[in-house]
Amino acid sequence: MQVIIQNLATEYLDEGSGTAVLFLHGWMDSLHTFDALAALLPPTHRIIRLDLPGFGKTERPKEAWGLDEYVRFVDNFIKKLGVEVDTFVGHSFGGRVILKGAAENIFHADKLVLIGSAGIAKRNTPRHLFFNIIAKLGKVATAIPPLSFWKEKIRRRFYTRIGSDYADAGALQETFLKTISEDLSESAQKIDTPTLLIWGKNDTATPLSDGERLARLIPRAQLEALDGGHFIHRERPEEVVAFIRNFIC
Amino acid sequence: MKTVAVFFGGRSSEHDVSIITAHTPIIESLLATGEYDVWPVYIAKDGSWYADKAMNNIAYFKQDGWETKIAAQKKVQILFDNGLTLVWPGLMQKTVRMDIAFPAMHGTYGEDGSLMGLLRMANVPFVGCDIFASAVAMDKALTKQVLAAEGVPIVPFVWFTKHDWEQNTDELKEKIVRLRWPLFVKPVHLGSSIAIAKVKDEPQLENAIEVALHYDDKVLVEESVENLIEVTLPIMGNDEPRPAGIERPFNKAEFYDFNDKYLSGNKTGGGVNSQYSEIPAQIDAELAKQVEDFGTRTYRVLGCTGIARVDFLIESERKQVYVNEVNTLPGSLYAHNWKTVGISSVELVQKLVAFAEERFAAHQNLTYTFDSDILKKAGIPKSPGGTA
Ligand SMILES: Nc1ncnc2c1ncn2[C@@H]1O[C@H](COP(=O)(O)OP(=O)(O)OP(=O)(O)O)[C@@H](O)[C@H]1O
Numbered sequence: 001m002q003v004i005i006q007n008l009a010t011e012y013l014d015e016g017s018g019t020a021v022l023f024l025h026g027w028m029d030s031l032h033t034f035d036a037l038a039a040l041l042p043p044t045h046r047i048i049r050l051d052l053p054g055f056g057k058t059e060r061p062k063e064a065w066g067l068d069e070y071v072r073f074v075d076n077f078i079k080k081l082g083v084e085v086d087t088f089v090g091h092s093f094g095g096r097v098i099l100k101g102a103a104e105n106i107f108h109a110d111k112l113v114l115i116g117s118a119g120i121a122k123r124n125t126p127r128h129l130f131f132n133i134i135a136k137l138g139k140v141a142t143a144i145p146p147l148s149f150w151k152e153k154i155r156r157r158f159y160t161r162i163g164s165d166y167a168d169a170g171a172l173q174e175t176f177l178k179t180i181s182e183d184l185s186e187s188a189q190k191i192d193t194p195t196l197l198i199w200g201k202n203d204t205a206t207p208l209s210d211g212e213r214l215a216r217l218i219p220r221a222q223l224e225a226l227d228g229g230h231f232i233h234r235e236r237p238e239e240v241v242a243f244i245r246n247f248i249c
Numbered sequence: 250m251k252t253v254a255v256f257f258g259g260r261s262s263e264h265d266v267s268i269i270t271a272h273t274p275i276i277e278s279l280l281a282t283g284e285y286d287v288w289p290v291y292i293a294k295d296g297s298w299y300a301d302k303a304m305n306n307i308a309y310f311k312q313d314g315w316e317t318k319i320a321a322q323k324k325v326q327i328l329f330d331n332g333l334t335l336v337w338p339g340l341m342q343k344t345v346r347m348d349i350a351f352p353a354m355h356g357t358y359g360e361d362g363s364l365m366g367l368l369r370m371a372n373v374p375f376v377g378c379d380i381f382a383s384a385v386a387m388d389k390a391l392t393k394q395v396l397a398a399e400g401v402p403i404v405p406f407v408w409f410t411k412h413d414w415e416q417n418t419d420e421l422k423e424k425i426v427r428l429r430w431p432l433f434v435k436p437v438h439l440g441s442s443i444a445i446a447k448v449k450d451e452p453q454l455e456n457a458i459e460v461a462l463h464y465d466d467k468v469l470v471e472e473s474v475e476n477l478i479e480v481t482l483p484i485m486g487n488d489e490p491r492p493a494g495i496e497r498p499f500n501k502a503e504f505y506d507f508n509d510k511y512l513s514g515n516k517t518g519g520g521v522n523s524q525y526s527e528i529p530a531q532i533d534a535e536l537a538k539q540v541e542d543f544g545t546r547t548y549r550v551l552g553c554t555g556i557a558r559v560d561f562l563i564e565s566e567r568k569q570v571y572v573n574e575v576n577t578l579p580g581s582l583y584a585h586n587w588k589t590v591g592i593s594s595v596e597l598v599q600k601l602v603a604f605a606e607e608r609f610a611a612h613q614n615l616t617y618t619f620d621s622d623i624l625k626k627a628g629i630p631k632s633p634g635g636t637a
Contacts, residue, residue, distance in 0.1 A: 002444065004459045009444075082452075 005077050011057035012050035012077070016043050019086040021248070023049040024074065024094030026118075027176070030056030033091060036237035042245070048085075050077060052094070054172045064174035067182055071101040078107075087248050089113040091233060092206065096184065103187030111248050112195040115240065116203050116230045119184035120210040188217035196247040197223040198240055200232035222247075250286045251348040253279055253602070254300075254333065256364060258292040261356035262441065266580055271353035272307035274584040274594035279351070280305065281595050288335060288345060292354070293319060300325040300335050333373040349602055350375035352578065356440060360578045361387040374609030376601045377555040378577040385551055386575040389437040390469045392551065396572055399550045401543055404562065404571045405429070406471035408437065411462045425454065431473045434458055436465030440576075447473060474562040474571060480530045482544040483583040485556045485597075487604050490548045492541050493586045497530035528589045536563060539570040547572050555604045558583060 003010050013031060015038065023034045031049035038047045051058035053065065053073060061069070074097060078085055088109050090098040095117025101107035195218045199211035208225055215223040224243050228235040257271030258264055271289065279285045289304040299322050303309055312318075328334040333347040350368050352359060352375060362384035368375040378386070385391050390408035397403055407424045414421060425432070431449045434457035444464045446457035454470070461468040483493040529537070544559040551557075558579035562571045582601075584594045592600070 002446075002460045003456050004463050007463075009460060009463050080456075 008053050008059040015047045017046050018044040020046045020083050021087045022085045024090040024097050026092030026094055037233055040237055040241040064178055066178040067100050070097045071106055075106050085109050087111040091115045092118050099184045099187050103190040112193050113244055115198045115233050116206050118206055120213050121183035188214055191218050195221040199225045200228035201225050203230045205230040252286045253349045253351055254288045254290050254347040255351045255353055256290045257353040259354040259359045260296050263355035264294055267354050268310050270581050275353050276305050278594040278598040298325050329371040331372055333371040352377055355578055374605045376605040378553050382551045382553045383577045386577045389574050401546055402571050404471045406469050408469040411466045425470050429472045433471050433473050434461050435469050436461045437467045437469050438465050474564050476564055476566045478563040478565045481558055481560045483558045483579055483586050484548045487554045487608055490545045494528040494589045495530045495537055495540050496526050496528045496586050498526040528586055543572055554608050555601055
C-alpha cells in the first residue's frame with residue numbers, strides 16, 4: 001500500500017486488527033525484513049510496517065536527513081494513519097529511530113522492542129574515528145579533488161574492516177553520516193517505557209556489548225540474547241516472536 | 250529494398266519493454282521477409298538517439314555494459330525534409346532516407362502521439378495509430394468520455410485535476426459518494442498499474458487520491474467491477490478493423506489482491522505471456538459477441554489505425570461488458586494472439602506496413618492547401634521594411 005507522507009510516496013503494510021505494533025527496519029533494509037515475525041505474531045495484533053525514506057519502495061528524500069527527520073517522518077506516518085501505537089519494534093537503524101523518538105516524547109507507546117539496535121557509538125574504534133573524520137569533512141571532501149581522491153582511498157582501505165553500510169549507501173551517504181554521528185546514550189536514560197532488548201550473541205554490526213550497555217542505560221529494560229548474528233529476527237523468528245509475545249501480551 | 254526505421258527505447262518507464270517489442274516480433278520479422286533494409290533507431294533513457302545495425306540483434310542489449318558502449322557511439326540526427334532521413338554527421342557524413350517508420354515505443358513520447366506528430370511532420374508513412382487516437386488513448390478519462398458519447402459501455406466514473414481536487418474537494422466528494430462503492434482510483438496517464446488502488450471508505454479514498462495525484466495531475470475514480478473477468482482484444486486494420494482472439498490473461502487481477510493492497514511497483518514485463526492466458530477466452534458466446542462488437546466500435550470511435558488492443562472488464566454475474574482502456578501499441582504486438590487466429594509474426598508486420606502505406610496514400614489524396622489572397626489583402630508593405 002502507499003500513502004503520501006511529507007510529499008514522499010511511502011510504501012507500507014497494515015495487516016490484522018487489535019493492539020497496534022509498528023515495525024521499523026534497519027539501514028538498507030525494508031519492511032520485508034519482518035515478514036517472518038509478522039507471520040508468526042498472533043492475529044490479535046494490528047501489524048504495521050513501512051519502508052523508511054530511501055529504502056524499499058519508499059521515495060528518497062531530496063535532502064540528506066538526520067535522525068530527527070526520520071523521527072518526525074515516522075510520527076507523521078502514525079498521525080496520517082490515525083493509529084495509536086502500542087508497541088514499537090525496531091531493528092538496527094530502526095531501533096535508533098525509536099530510541100530517539102521515545103526519549104524526546106514524540107513516540108508514545110506501552111512497550112518498546114529493540115532488536116540489534118544501533119545508537120551506542122563506540123569511542124576510539126577505527127570505525128568511529130573513520131566516520132567522524134568523514135562526517136567532519138562532509139561535503140568539502142567531495143568538492144576538493146585531492147581530498148575526494150584521498151577519501152576514496154581510505155574508503156577502500158576501511159571498506160572490508162568497517163562493513164559496507166557506508167560504502168553501499170550511495171545517494172544516502174550524507175544521510176548515513178548525519179544519522180550515525182549521534183550517540184544516544186543520553187536518550188536511552190530518558191526512556192521510561194518498558195523495553196525489551198533482543199540481541200544476537202554473535203552480532204558484529206552492533207555487538208552484544210551495545211545491548212548490555214543499553215540494558216544498563218534504559219531504566220526499565222530487559223535483555224535477551226540468542227545464538228545468532230545481527231539479523232537475529234530473520235535467523236530465529238520463532239524465538240524472537242516468543243520473547244515479543246511474552247513481553248507485550 | 251524498402252528502408253524501415255524501427256523506433257524504440259525512449260524516455261519512459263517502459264523503455265526496456267520497448268526494446269523487446271522492437272525485436273520480437275518487429276525487427277526479426279521484418280528481416281525474415283528479406284524485403285526490408287531495417288534500421289533500428291534507439292532512443293536512450295537520457296533522450297539521445299542512436300542508429301546502428303548491430304542493434305538489430307537483441308543480444309546487443311543483453312551484453313555487459315551495453316549502455317556505456319552505446320553512449321560512445323555517434324548520435325544520429327533526423328532530417329524532416331519531406332521525408333525522413335537518418336543523418337550521421339561528421340567529415341564522412343552519411344545519410345539514409347527511410348521509406349517507412351515503425352514506432353515500437355511504449356508509454357510517454359512513444360505511445361502518446363508525440364512520436365507520431367514528428368513522423369507526420371516528416372511526411373513519412375508510419376505503422377500503427379496516428380497522433381489523435383494515440384493521444385486520446387493515453388488519457389483514460391478522455392477515452393471513456395469519447396466512448397460514452399458514442400454509446401460504448403464504460404464503468405461510471407468521476408475525473409478531476411489536482412487543481413480541481415484542491416479547490417472543490419467537497420463538491421467532488423459529493424459526486425464520488427454517489428458512485429457505487431467499492432471504487433478504483435487511477436492516475437489517468439499511467440500504465441502498469443502504478444498508483445492504482447481499490448478503496449472501500451472515505452479515508453482510503455482520500456489517501457488513494459493523494460497517492461494518484463503524486464504521480465499524475467489528473468485522476469479518475471470509478472466503480473469497481475465485481476465478479477470480474479478481464480479480457481483483452483487485439484485488433485488491426487484501418488477502415489475495416491479485424492479482431493484477433495479474445496484473450497483472458499491470468500496474470501492480472503489474480504496476482505494482486507486489490508482488497509487490501511495499493512499497487513505501487515511496476516509490473517514486470519509488458520507483453521502478456523501466452524502461457525498465462527487463455528485464447529480464445531472461455532466466456533459465454535453472448536459475452537464474446539459483445540466484446541468483439543464493442544472492441545471494433547471502440548477502435549473506430551477512437552480512430553485507431555494499424556493496430557491497437559482494447560481491454561475489457563466483465564461483471565460475470567450480471568453479464569455486463571465494459572470497455573476499460575485502449576492500448577495503441579500492444580506489447581510485442583500481441584503476436585502470440587495473432588498466431589492463434591492464423592497470422593504469423595511475419596504476416597503481421599507485413600500487414601501493418603501495408604496499412605501504414607494505405608493510410609499514408611489516403612492522406613496524400615486529401616487537399617491540405619488552399620490558394621488564398623489573404624496575404625495580399627493584409628496591407629503589408631510589398632518590399633521588406635527597412636531595406637529599401
Ligand atoms: N473498475 C475496475 N473494477 C475492477 N477491477 C479493476 C477496475 N479497474 C482496474 N481494475 C483492475 O486493475 C488492473 C489495472 O487497471 P488498468 O488496466 O486500468 O490500469 P493500467 O495501469 O493501465 O494497467 P495495465 O498496464 O495492466 O493495463 C486491471 O487489470 C484490473 O485487474
